[in-house]
Amino acid sequence: MSISNPSLPLPLTKGGKAEENYVGRFAPSPTGPLHFGSLITAVASYCDARAHQGKWLVRIEDTDIPRIYPGSEEHILRAMDAFGFDPNAEIIFQKDRLDIYEGVIEQLRHQGLVYACQCTRKMLGSNHIYQGTCRDLNLPFEHQAIRLKVEDIEICFDDPLQGRHCSNLKQDLGDFVLKRRDGIINYQLAVVVDDYLQGMTHVVRGADLLDNTERQIYLGQLLGYPRLQYMHLPLAMNDQGQKLSKQNLAQALDLTQAPQLLQQALTALHQPDVELDTPERMLKQAVAQWNIKQIPHTTELQGHYL
Numbered sequence: 001m002s003i004s005n006p007s008l009p010l011p012l013t014k015g016g017k018a019e020e021n022y023v024g025r026f027a028p029s030p031t032g033p034l035h036f037g038s039l040i041t042a043v044a045s046y047c048d049a050r051a052h053q054g055k056w057l058v059r060i061e062d063t064d065i066p067r068i069y070p071g072s073e074e075h076i077l078r079a080m081d082a083f084g085f086d087p088n089a090e091i092i093f094q095k096d097r098l099d100i101y102e103g104v105i106e107q108l109r110h111q112g113l114v115y116a117c118q119c120t121r122k123m124l125g126s127n128h129i130y131q132g133t134c135r136d137l138n139l140p141f142e143h144q145a146i147r148l149k150v151e152d153i154e155i156c157f158d159d160p161l162q163g164r165h166c167s168n169l170k171q172d173l174g175d176f177v178l179k180r181r182d183g184i185i186n187y188q189l190a191v192v193v194d195d196y197l198q199g200m201t202h203v204v205r206g207a208d209l210l211d212n213t214e215r216q217i218y219l220g221q222l223l224g225y226p227r228l229q230y231m232h233l234p235l236a237m238n239d240q241g242q243k244l245s246k247q248n249l250a251q252a253l254d255l256t257q258a259p260q261l262l263q264q265a266l267t268a269l270h271q272p273d274v275e276l277d278t279p280e281r282m283l284k285q286a287v288a289q290w291n292i293k294q295i296p297h298t299t300e301l302q303g304h305y306l
């Protein structure tokens, strides 16, 4: 199957200036229940989209089946309701779209841009930059990892909060994996393909993903997709100086406390106060007052969160 297959969904927005057709999203991975850090991302991506009269979508990034935490997809969906978030389209699940990603790998294969790799983690050892060992081995694609060939060029983007960020993928990372040996489609591929197919123009997400952005820009360029605008938010940290995450035992959002938590998320983003009310009305006020200039231009928020 190829990406030009007419049965594939087409991007919602085409042409025009990004600002005129803003489409943003919240794309959680269901590796645990949502925590306060996820709420900050949801609130910021929602307010930024709606403040631009844009659309806001939700996508569940669940290709990494072994890492799915039981019940977390339901928690995410219940949280969307409890916090009054109303996406502009039906929520999509990446695990239902695996044939689309396989089609894109096929397309890249025809273009000679990917190759099969038999290197195991053990073989690579502590070397974090892949040296291209399998590039010219012409291995069959079945039951092997699939890597994307990268070039020796610098990729840069300008982030309104984090400034200019650049990487030479060849020197910093080497050819990277799009599909794992166990058949799991890598996040880097799925995110780029879906951001394009859903017509995304803007990505607002946590600063922990800053270092992924050049890879995603590079892959998007190879596929001929339009460039997105990226904004990376400062992260909420716990009292150990770690970012909130399931691994670090971040508390699941208490959905019965939605108005109070919304207020706290807006305060963490240095936005003006909103009156305690229904989540829907609070979000409306937050959108009307939204000002990204107030968000700290750092990768970590000050203070500690649970």
Ligand code: GLU
Binding pocket: 027, 028, 029, 061, 191, 204, 205, 209
């Ligand atoms: N699914 C990713 C996560 O939960 C976010 C992906 C993105 O926003 O690009 O960390």
